[in-house]
Amino acid sequence: MPKWITKPFARPYVAGETSEEALLQVKAINERGFSATIDILGEHVANKDKARNITSQYCDLYRLIDECQLDCNISIKPTHVGLFISLAEAMVNITSILKHAKDYNNFLRLDMENSPYTDQTFEIFKHCKSIYENVGVVVQSYLHRSLEDVKQLSAVDFNARICKGIYQEAEANAFQGSEEIKENFITLARALATKGAYAGYATHDQDLIDQLLAWIESEKIPSDKFEFQVLYGVPMAGRLEELKNKGYKIRVYVPFGPDWFDYSVRRLKENPNIAGYVIKNMFKNE
Numbered sequence: 001m002p003k004w005i006t007k008p009f010a011r012p013y014v015a016g017e018t019s020e021e022a023l024l025q026v027k028a029i030n031e032r033g034f035s036a037t038i039d040i041l042g043e044h045v046a047n048k049d050k051a052r053n054i055t056s057q058y059c060d061l062y063r064l065i066d067e068c069q070l071d072c073n074i075s076i077k078p079t080h081v082g083l084f085i086s087l088a089e090a091m092v093n094i095t096s097i098l099k100h101a102k103d104y105n106n107f108l109r110l111d112m113e114n115s116p117y118t119d120q121t122f123e124i125f126k127h128c129k130s131i132y133e134n135v136g137v138v139v140q141s142y143l144h145r146s147l148e149d150v151k152q153l154s155a156v157d158f159n160a161r162i163c164k165g166i167y168q169e170a171e172a173n174a175f176q177g178s179e180e181i182k183e184n185f186i187t188l189a190r191a192l193a194t195k196g197a198y199a200g201y202a203t204h205d206q207d208l209i210d211q212l213l214a215w216i217e218s219e220k221i222p223s224d225k226f227e228f229q230v231l232y233g234v235p236m237a238g239r240l241e242e243l244k245n246k247g248y249k250i251r252v253y254v255p256f257g258p259d260w261f262d263y264s265v266r267r268l269k270e271n272p273n274i275a276g277y278v279i280k281n282m283f284k285n286e
């Protein structure tokens with residue numbers, strides 16, 4: 001797929017190629033009253049030197065975030081920093097990133113990739129948690145296993161992002177219908193709240209946000225126990241300001257980096273809906 005075809009699809013959703021460009025976008029997001037999480041685009045790195053280079057870029061990002069006094073943490077994909085090579089390589093690199101998170105009193109989120117990596121990602125998460133408390137993971141509501149994972153991991157200091165899940169998964173592992181996936185999203189939110197855990201509700205689905213709000217308000221879920229999360233550039237038709245005005249926290253996920261092209265092509269191939277969203281969004285006003 002040539003770059004000129006992909007660039008229009010990627011551009012609204014990628015905050016530049018360099019950390020300077022991305023941190024400028026984070027500053028603007030903070031000025032709107034929202035928090036951010038930043039991610040260097042890429043995954044499935046097969047080369048140790050490259051995985052270590054990305055690792056040191058992440059370590060440096062914590063310093064830059066601190067210097068610029070931004071309200072921003074970091075999200076990483078485990079296969080970007082070693083898990084595609086081996087669990088041991090990922091453990092070493094992610095431990096090093098986590099030490100920088102600790103030095104700068106910041107937070108690290110492990111994104112969740114496709115199901116061949118789920119167990120290992122939870123294993124890395126548990127190892128991280130034994131070193132530093134400010135670390136979180138992701139549960140995908142399309143996976144049948146997620147409720148069990150939440151039940152096993154949940155505690156007052158557990159921090160999970162809930163999302164629907166972006167990869168193609170087999171029926172044996174995952175719900176396929178959009179209603180079941182949404183229902184399970186709410187089930188996971190309830191399970192986390194029951195244990196007093198912290199949740200990031202990562203969705204742009206307006207109906208799901210309505211359902212979450214109705215539940216939050218009827219159950220009086222404390223607002224310091226959750227936040228809403230959205231991807232950079234996805235139009236939300238004023239919804240974020242509305243949530244902010246209700247006193248709820250919003251976090252914008254900001255991806256950047258030179259690998260935007262490969263990443264976008266993979267996403268487009270994996271989930272052609274993304275192309276449909278972009279075209280639909282071109283004709284919508286924010």
Ligand code: FDA
Pocket residue numbers: 013110111112113138140161163164165166167202203204205206229230231234235252253274277278281
């Ligand atoms: P849905 O797919 O129904 O989309 C609702 C509407 O949102 C669409 O109609 C469209 O307008 C808009 N929209 C959604 N996604 C868009 C996109 N990419 N571009 C443009 N418009 C879009 N997944 C995963 O497997 N592991 C992870 O770690 C994460 N992390 C993550 C963090 C954050 C902050 C978010 C918001 C999402 C993720 N995801 C993820 C992706 C997630 O699993 C899911 O695939 C997308 O959020 C789309 O699902 P929605 O709940 O938004 O609903």
